Amino acid sequence: MTIWNIDSSHSSVQFSVRHLMITNVRGEFSGLKGTVEFDPAAPEKAAVQASLEAATINTREAKRDDHLRSADFFDTDKHATLSFVSTALAKKGDGFVLTGDLTIRGTTKSVSFVVEGGTTVEKDPWGNARIGASASATIDRRDFGLTWNSAIESGGVLVGHDVKITIDVSLIRG
Numbered sequence: 001m002t003i004w005n006i007d008s009s010h011s012s013v014q015f016s017v018r019h020l021m022i023t024n025v026r027g028e029f030s031g032l033k034g035t036v037e038f039d040p041a042a043p044e045k046a047a048v049q050a051s052l053e054a055a056t057i058n059t060r061e062a063k064r065d066d067h068l069r070s071a072d073f074f075d076t077d078k079h080a081t082l083s084f085v086s087t088a089l090a091k092k093g094d095g096f097v098l099t100g101d102l103t104i105r106g107t108t109k110s111v112s113f114v115v116e117g118g119t120t121v122e123k124d125p126w127g128n129a130r131i132g133a134s135a136s137a138t139i140d141r142r143d144f145g146l147t148w149n150s151a152i153e154s155g156g157v158l159v160g161h162d163v164k165i166t167i168d169v170s171l172i173r174g
Contacts, residue, residue, distance in 0.1 A: 001037040001038065001039050001045065001047075002037070002038060002039060002173060002174070003035055003036075003037055003173075003174035004035065004036040004037075004038055004131060004171035004172065004173055004174060005034075005035055005171065005172050005173075005174050006032055006033055006034045006035065006036070006050060006169055006170070006171060007130075007169075007170040007171065007172050008030075008031055008032055008033055010170035011032045011167070011168060011169045011170050012028060012030075012032070012166075012167070012168050013028060013029045013030075013032050013052060013165070013166075013167050014026065014027070014028045014165070014166045014167075015027055015028070015029075015163050015164060015165050015166070016163070016164045017141070017159060017160050017162070017163045017164070018159070018160030018162070019158070019159065019160070020152060020156070020158060021152065021154065021156035021157070021160070025059060025064075026059070027057060027058055027059035027060075027065075027068075028057075028058055029052045029053075029054070029056045029057055029058070029082070030052070030056040030058065031052050031053055031056050032050060032051075032052045032167075032169070033050065033051060033052065034048065034049045034050030034051055034084075035048075035049055035050075035174070036048050036049075036171055038118075038131070038171075040119045040120075040121060040131075043089060043091070043096065043118070043119060044089050044090065044091065045089075046086065046089045046098075047086055048084065048085070048086035048098065048100060049083075049084070049085050049086075050083065050084045051081050051082065051083040051084070052081070052082055053076075053080060053081060053082075054069070054074040054076045054079060054080055054081065054082050054104075054105075055069055055074075055076040055080065057069065057074065072148035073105075073146050073148060074104070074105055074146070075105055078106070079104075079105045079106045081103075082102075082103065082104050083102075083103045084100050084101065084102050084103070084111075085100050085101050086098055086099065086100035087099050087100045087101060087110070088100075089115075092114070094116070095114060095115050095116045095117075096114075096115040096118065097112050097113070097114060097115065098112065098113045098115050098135060099111070099112040099113075100113075102139070102144075104144035104145075104146070105144050105145045105146060106145070107143070107144045107145050109139075109143050109144065111137050111139055112137060113135035113136060113137040113165075113167070114135065114136050114137070115133055115134070115135045116133065116134045116135075117131075117132055117133040117134060118131055118132070118133030119131070120132075121173075128172050128173065129172070129173035130170060130171060130172055130173070131170075131171045132168070132169065132170050132171070133168075133169055133171075134166070134167065134168050134169075135166070135167045135169070136164065136165065136166045136167070137164075137165050138162050138163065138164050138165070139162070139163050139165065140161050140162060140163075141159075141161060141162075141163050142161055
């Protein structure tokens with residue numbers, strides 16, 4: 001197995017969630033870090049460990065970001081880190097399904113990500129071996145203790161329950 005390091009400056013973690021039942025609010029976290037043990041010839045043996053700081057949340061609205069950092073949502077004073085540790089990788093069609101333990105706000109649940117790419121090794125202009133991949137999943141935020149909400153006049157809620165997560169990762173051979 002080869003160790004690949006997540007290149008934080010060329011990787012992203014983004015999310016979207018329904019707002020007022022009419023539109024999506026998008027945001028991101030920065031500073032994704034971690035490692036992937038991976039052999040393109042035996043991808044099913046891969047092992048992923050990744051984390052980021054919850055306080056890096058950015059939705060382009062400072063008041064909303066402060067609220068998301070509060071005890072109503074991520075409670076970043078008590079739960080500073082979001083993390084993922086893989087438990088399985090399985091081939092599915094042209095891609096993979098990566099399953100693992102996602103920890104948010106101190107709660108750990110099994111989540112499966114659909115992964116595209118991740119098998120082609122390229123050389124960058126400086127001679128580094130790189131692999132890139134994209135992964136996506138949808139979680140119910142309530143499963144992780146993110147339960148704050150407010151009813152709206154039409155009978156819906158201010159914040160949707162389902163959160164779509166998209167991760168684009170660039171890996172550099174360690």
